[in-house]
Amino acid sequence: xxxxxxxxxxxxxxxxxxxxxxxxxxxxxxxxxxxxxxxxxxxxxxxxxxxxxxxxxxxxxxxxxxxxxxxxxxxxxxxxxxxxxxxxxxxxxxxxxxxxxxxxxxxxxxxxxxxxxxxxxxxxxxxxxxxxxxxxxxxxxxxxxxxxxxxxxxxxxxxxxxxxxxxxxxxxxxxxxxxxxxxxxxxxxxxxxxxxxxxxxxxxxxxxxxxxxxxxxxxxxxxxxxxxxxxxxxxxxxxxxxxxxxxxxxxxxxxxxxxxxxxxxxxxx
Numbered sequence: 001x002x003x004x005x006x007x008x009x010x011x012x013x014x015x016x017x018x019x020x021x022x023x024x025x026x027x028x029x030x031x032x033x034x035x036x037x038x039x040x041x042x043x044x045x046x047x048x049x050x051x052x053x054x055x056x057x058x059x060x061x062x063x064x065x066x067x068x069x070x071x072x073x074x075x076x077x078x079x080x081x082x083x084x085x086x087x088x089x090x091x092x093x094x095x096x097x098x099x100x101x102x103x104x105x106x107x108x109x110x111x112x113x114x115x116x117x118x119x120x121x122x123x124x125x126x127x128x129x130x131x132x133x134x135x136x137x138x139x140x141x142x143x144x145x146x147x148x149x150x151x152x153x154x155x156x157x158x159x160x161x162x163x164x165x166x167x168x169x170x171x172x173x174x175x176x177x178x179x180x181x182x183x184x185x186x187x188x189x190x191x192x193x194x195x196x197x198x199x200x201x202x203x204x205x206x207x208x209x210x211x212x213x214x215x216x217x218x219x220x221x222x223x224x225x226x227x228x229x230x231x232x233x234x235x236x237x238x239x240x241x242x243x244x245x246x247x248x249x250x251x252x253x254x255x256x257x258x259x260x261x262x263x264x265x266x267x268x269x
Contacts, residue, residue, distance in 0.1 A: 003055065007046060011039030014046065019208045020057035021201075022050050022106075026069045026120065033065040034073045035119050037086075043119055044093035047100030057212060059104070060204040061123055062111040062197065068136070069120020077145075077253055080244040091241040094119075094151045098233060101126040102223050105216040107207045111200035112136045112178065113193060122152035125160065128219060129207075130187040131200040132178030138186065142240060144173040145256070146248030146264055150240025155233035159225060161186045 005014040005022070011033065012026045024046065026033035035043060050056050063069060079086040097119060101108060110127035115137045124130055124138070132138070140157075142149040149170045157166035161184040169176055182190035191199050207215060243249050248264045255262035 005046075005049060005053070007042050009036075009039040009042035011035050012043065014050070016053070016055055019205055020055055021204045021208055022053070022056045022059045024050075024059060024061045026061075026063035026065055029064040031065050032067060033063055033069045033120070034071060035069065035076070036073045037076045037079065037089075040072065040076065040090065040119055041093050043123070044096040044100065047097075047104045051100075051104045051106060056106055057208040058204045059106055059108045060111065060200060061108065061127060062200065063113065065114070067114030067120075068110075068112045068116040068124060069118070070115050071118025071120055071141075074253070074257070077244075080241075081250055081253060084245070087241050087244050091237060094122075094237055095234075097122060098126060098152055098155060102226050105219065107204075107215055107219060109200055109204045109207070111196050112138070112187070113196055115139060117141060119151065125156055125186065126152055129189075129203055131189045131191060131196060131203065132181055132187045133193040133196045134177065134179040134182075134190045135193055136178035136181070136190075138176040138178070138181055139173070140170055141173050143171060144252060144262070146246070146250075146252030146262065147243030148236055148239035150233075150236035150238070152233070154236035155226060155229050157186070159229065 002018055003016040007014055012024055015023045017023065050059055080090055108127040110124045110130045112124045112130060112132040113136050116124045117139045121138060121140060140149050140153050153170050157170060165184050168174065176186060178190045181187040251264055252262050
């Protein structure tokens with residue numbers, strides 16, 4: 001690696017190699033990558049930096065941990081339950097994250113292994129090309145927590161894997177394996193675990209060697225489908241953030257901490 005881009009977090013680092021590939025690497029190595037409050041903000045804002053950097057041609061998002069990224073740490077979720085300020089901050093960052101990836105002119109490749117949850121899952125699936133280990137576990141656990149699936153799912157899942165599959169997995173919080181994700185179109189490609197990093201790097205290198213103008217304009221054109229779906233994203237994000245101020249979210253977090261099934265309010269909203 002030739003250049004490091006400073007980031008205001010220990011949740012990930014960014015290094016640019018000699019091919020012009022910016023490696024966004026979730027960490028710690030061998031540990032369980034998560035996003036804390038500071039890391040969530042840094043992950044939301046990094047895309048503007050990468051897009052503007054003259055030496056970056058492609059972004060490759062990968063992990064050196066036990067998983068791709070296991071989502072927000074429980075302390076951040078706890079803050080959202082009790083603080084309107086925290087909820088509003090996370091809402092702004094979630095919007096900035098999705099918008100930043102969509103508007104980034106550089107192609108983005110994700111290499112997904114282990115669990116991909118929360119903001120990590122958003123990055124994994126909003127990437128232009130997503131490569132998953134067949135044993136990866138893609139988990140959108142919002143409704144199990146008692147809030148709407150709002151940070152990216154309503155925006156992109158129906159476009160990737162059909163409305164029927166999106167509703168099945170998002171309403172039931174079913175885990176999607178990497179192999180199944182490829183079968184239903186949720187990811188671009190699923191490969192054997194030992195092939196994941198090499199395959200994703202090869203794709204990133206091919207993109208880095210391509211016509212940057214052609215790739216940029218192709219990505220911009222295709223992403224108008226996501227821009228057309230933006231009202232659904234805004235509605236789902238607002239519903240999610242509102243949900244963190246309600247009783248079901250408090251029960252959902254308590255159930256996770258106590259390792260039991262949640263007992264949600266059965267009254268219709």
